[in-house]
Amino acid sequence: MTRLTRRRTPWWVWALLALVILIAAAALGAYVYVRGLFGAAGGAPFTLSVKPGDSLPTVARTLETRHIVKNARVLRYVMDKNGTAGKLKEGLYDLTGRMTVDQVAATLAGPARLPTVNVTVPEGRRIRDMPAIFAKAGFDGAALQGVLKDEALSPYAKGKQPDLEGFVFPDTYSLRPKETPRQIVQTMLERMNREFTPANIALAKAQGLGVREWVILASMVQAEAAGDQEMPIVAGIFLNRLKEGIALGSDPTVAYGLGKNLPELDRSAGDFKKDTPYSTYTRQGLPAGPINSPGKAALQSVLSPVLTMTDGRSALYFVHGLDGKIHVNHDYPAHLRDVARYR
Incomplete structure (x- = not known):
């Protein structure tokens, strides 16, 4: 019999096979590694700020x-x-x-989110208070003050008052850091103008008021009322007094005309007898212009006032008592009694 001789595989074939396996494993590993670089890195949320000149x-x-x-x-x-x-x-x-x-x-x-600065102008603030508010947020307060004095920017202020008092709306504004003072003021004016809808103008007209008179009265309500719930009551009293020809007698108008804050008024120094275009003690009717920036609640209160007391008589007098309530009367003697009782 002829014995079959088994041929041995040359060593170099095994070496080549091992090399192929190693290369394949390395390629697979490299592929897995590279694909892994495309996955999530696991870092915390981060807001990237890209400035001019930043490269990829x-x-x-x-x-x-x-x-x-x-x-x-x-x-x-x-x-x-x-x-x-x-x-x-x-x-x-x-x-x-x-x-x-x-x-x-x-x-x-995609689109970048533009950086903004939130600035809040509280209701009832005067024009003179606003430069400091915006300066604190990083804007040019002095330049803003100059624009706020440009009464020609509002048709309701133009030629009637020295600035834009009353016609820049108190609100929280999200502004670009690079916005100019004029752009800021225009934004505030446009926000106020949104309140002057045809429907609201018609309601003001029903109370015998034009837009300017509506804002003036709303600014008084803003200064006088202790809260939003009181505003329609105070508005109704002022409207009734206007119709009756009774002086409005509003302390905040005296303070504004004298360039003072309300707590600075001094009756013994004759402040209430000093005549200014804004004093509603020395002059009949509305003051010469708004005395602050009225908010939405104050503006709406003039359009929907409470004109009568619970007994149906017109409300003409009010006093804020130390009991935290507003006391309303139709006649002056009753008003004086409430002043003595609650103040």
């Missing part, structure tokens, strides 16, 4: 440091491939480490 490489390195992306070069590669590398814009981008590189790239290629 700089931004990418920042995002790698913040663990928004795993590798800055991968982000640059994706944006280059998508043709969005040059679309980075000034502004804010809200990002998180749960986003993939593709999602981060898409966010950076």
Whole structure:
């Protein structure tokens, strides 16, 4: 019999096979590693602020440091491939480490969120108070003061008063840091003008008031009422007194005319006898102009006033008592009794 001889596999074949296996394993490992670089980096939420002159490489390195992306070069590669590398814009981008590189790239290629500064102008503040409010928020208070004196910016103030008192709406405004004082004032004027709807103007006319007179009276209500719930009552009393030809007798109008704050009024010094275009003690009717910036509640109270007492008589007098309540009367003797009783 002929014995079959088993041929042995040459060593170099095994070596080649091992090399192939090693190369395949390395390639798979490299593929897995590279694919991993496109995944989420796991960092905390981060708002990226892009300023003029910031480049994509700089931004990418920042995002790698913040663990928004795993590798800055991968982000640059994706944006280059998508043709969005040059679309980075000034502004804010809200990002998180749960986003993939593709999602981060898409966010950076989209619109930026513009940075804003919130400024709150409280109801009842005067024009003279506003420059300091805006200066505290980083705006040019002195320049703003100059614009607020440009009464020609409002048709209701133009030629009738020295500034825009009463016609800039008290509210919270979200403003761009680079907005100019004129842009800021225009925004406030436009917000006030939104209150002057045809329906509201018709309601003011029903009370015998034009837009300007409506705002003047609302500013008085703003200064006199202890809260929103009192405003329709105070508005009704002032409207009744106007119709009856009784002096309005509002202390805040005296303070405004003298350039004082209300607590600074001094009866013994004759403040209430000093005549100014704003004093409603020395002059009949409404003051020469608004005495502050009335809010929405004050404006609405003039349009929907409470004109009568519970017994049906017209309300003509009121006093704020030390008991925290407003006491309303039709006749002066009763008013004096309430003053003595509650003050």
